[in-house]
Amino acid sequence: MRDLNFFLPYIENNKESKKTNVILTTLTAIVLMYVIGTTVWYFSNKIILGGNIKKLQSEINDINLQNQYKKANVTIKKYTLLNKYNDEVTNTLKSISSKEIGSSNIMKTIFSTLPQEVSVVSILIDLSTVQLQCTSSNRISIAELQRNLLQIDNITNVEVSGLSADSTKKSYGFLVKCTLKGVDVK
Template sequence: MKDINFFSYHINSKKKNTKKNMNVFVFIIVSIIVFGGFTGWAKWKIKSLEQAIDDTNKTLESKDLIDKITELNDDKQKKRIMIKYYDAVNDINDKFTSIQNIESNVICKIAECMPKKMSLQILSIDEKGIVMQGSCNNRTSIAEFEHNLKLVNEFKQVHVKSIDNLNDEEDTYIFTVNSIINPD
């Protein structure tokens, strides 16, 4: 025969409540461990990042790096200036190469044709010809210069455009000679 226990309902409900309370307690403990672990990891990560920032700032403020950056900026400025001058020289070179008929030997021949005590102040060169302006002590030297230039094969036509007496007391003449380059 079986005994009937009238208090079994209360004992079973107490066991169920204890089991339910244990599940809630375990859930709370696990949650605290998870959130505590995440918070600890986040604080460790923040400290490591702050340390990395401090190390980077020390490196950026170091005298060697500042000197290298200053030197690099100076080199960049020098490079910009050199590029600017290179472009200017390149433009001049392009202009000289566009004047196909004039070579350095033409300028040498002009120098050979000049009499003594004559000097050129301006030598203007373009595609069509050469304009020379200079000074001399007498008119005969200017005529001799014109004659010598006419004998050079590089010039198709040579003529004296103007002769001005700079000072009546001193025999100093300013002259301008135009010459057309021979296309051959």
């Protein structure tokens, strides 16, 4: 014979209800701990960051730091200005170095062609010409200078102008204009 228990359905439901209650309680506790933990973390972070902000603001408002900041800005402005000057000087130096106009070689060559009776009073050099203001004791030396300058490779044209005689010193003053090679003549 079989023993029939009429209360069995009520007892198993109670067991399942206890399992469900334990699971629900555990999940509620986990969620509650998460919410409380994140809230505590948020507020503690807020308090710590607020303290750090106040500390940094007091450091920023310090007079010594403000003075150092102003000095640094002035130094930075000077540095950028000097860098601009340096760049311009470097560009100018490169352009002068790339041209043979102001080089010492051409000046040595020109001075090596001077006859003994000719002396140079002033020199003017630009991108296309070299002008020499000279004096000479005779006209033959002037012609010799012109011929010598025409033999230089870097010079294409030599003009002698402004010839004037000074009877008291027994000398001639004149201007020599040399056109350099590779330059368009206008």
